Amino acid sequence: MKMPLEDLFEDIIGKAQRGLKLSDGEVAAKAGLASSTLTRLRTGSGTRAEVDALARALELKPQPLWESFQRSWEPEPVNVDGLEQVNTDMLGFTVNTYLVWDPSSQSCALFDAGIEPATLLATRDRRNLKLESIFITHTHEDHVAALKEVAAKTSARVFGPSLEPVSGATSVQEGSRFEIGKLKVEARLTNGHSPGGISYVIEGLSVPVAVVGDSLFAGSMGGAPSAYALALTNNREKLMTLPADTVLCPGHGPVTTVGEERQHNPFVGS
CATH class of the missing domain: 3.60.15.10 (Ribonuclease Z/Hydroxyacylglutathione hydrolase-like)
Incomplete structure (x- = not known):
């Protein structure tokens, strides 16, 4: 059975936000997004442009964050003797x-x-x-x-x-x-x-x-x-x-x- 990822999109942005010590309002302002848009993104609804803007505000890599938002990536299984x-x-x-x-x-x-x-x-x-x-x-x-x-x-x-x-x-x-x-x-x-x-x-x-x-x-x-x-x-x-x-x-x-x-x-x- 495949093990699920530890963190989803909302966990990732939460960790980055807490690490940077930014409030929701500060994140939204840095990203040029409405506060309601930030809330909507956390629930899994949004556009690539919005996710990219959020990535830049949180100093994250846009493409991997988009993959997390879409839940489109997980690592390939690894098998090593030993x-x-x-x-x-x-x-x-x-x-x-x-x-x-x-x-x-x-x-x-x-x-x-x-x-x-x-x-x-x-x-x-x-x-x-x-x-x-x-x-x-x-x-x-x-x-x-x-x-x-x-x-x-x-x-x-x-x-x-x-x-x-x-x-x-x-x-x-x-x-x-x-x-x-x-x-x-x-x-x-x-x-x-x-x-x-x-x-x-x-x-x-x-x-x-x-x-x-x-x-x-x-x-x-x-x-x-x-x-x-x-x-x-x-x-x-x-x-x-x-x-x-x-x-x-x-x-x-x-x-x-x-x-x-x-x-x-x-x-x-x-």
């Missing part, structure tokens, strides 16, 4: 975690712990993986709720952002490097959505992989109302500069690639 997205659910709230392993040895790392450990552990067992380490992208509760239980049941070593300390974890900062069997992992500070958010870039599979937490979503990004400019800069300079075939693994919504986001993401598209 990578599995595990979507954990509690009372209808879902979050992604990722198992990444060296296919030659089955040495495995978990990226984020999610909110429901049974699914994670069942996936590990089904794959016959040796879970040796857990890497945390950021410490929002939906990403760490199951951490203590998973760590206790696996004896895996835990790594977490130095700017968002995790009890008992080894601190991770910009440039920290690790290994998963023969795979190489490099940490990049991509904060903005959270104070110390880390993305993990993994080399050694058939394509590069970056586990990005809530820094970036397919066609959108994590909310960053208090550090919007920083979040944008990090996404553009530390994620969009990766090779086009790099698989991006977000905390919510479907997996995507750098190439797709350059073309289809209103926030970071080129």
Whole structure:
């Protein structure tokens, strides 16, 4: 079953508006639109010219925003040997975690712990993986709720952002490097959505992989109302500069690639 996009048109413009700290009236004035037109656009009714004007006012890329308005794009499915997205659910709230392993040895790392450990552990067992380490992208509760239980049941070593300390974890900062069997992992500070958010870039599979937490979503990004400019800069300079075939693994919504986001993401598209 395909995973739906985390953010729709109205979510995207809301995040941009809050990031820029603009009122509805200010957005409408910048776009040269009536306030009633802005309201109508949020309900899914409007023209290309109106959406383009709104994109310019919110400093978003017009073509990707139009695609979001039309709901005409979603990323192509991605299948990489050594990578599995595990979507954990509690009372209808879902979050992604990722198992990444060296296919030659089955040495495995978990990226984020999610909110429901049974699914994670069942996936590990089904794959016959040796879970040796857990890497945390950021410490929002939906990403760490199951951490203590998973760590206790696996004896895996835990790594977490130095700017968002995790009890008992080894601190991770910009440039920290690790290994998963023969795979190489490099940490990049991509904060903005959270104070110390880390993305993990993994080399050694058939394509590069970056586990990005809530820094970036397919066609959108994590909310960053208090550090919007920083979040944008990090996404553009530390994620969009990766090779086009790099698989991006977000905390919510479907997996995507750098190439797709350059073309289809209103926030970071080129």
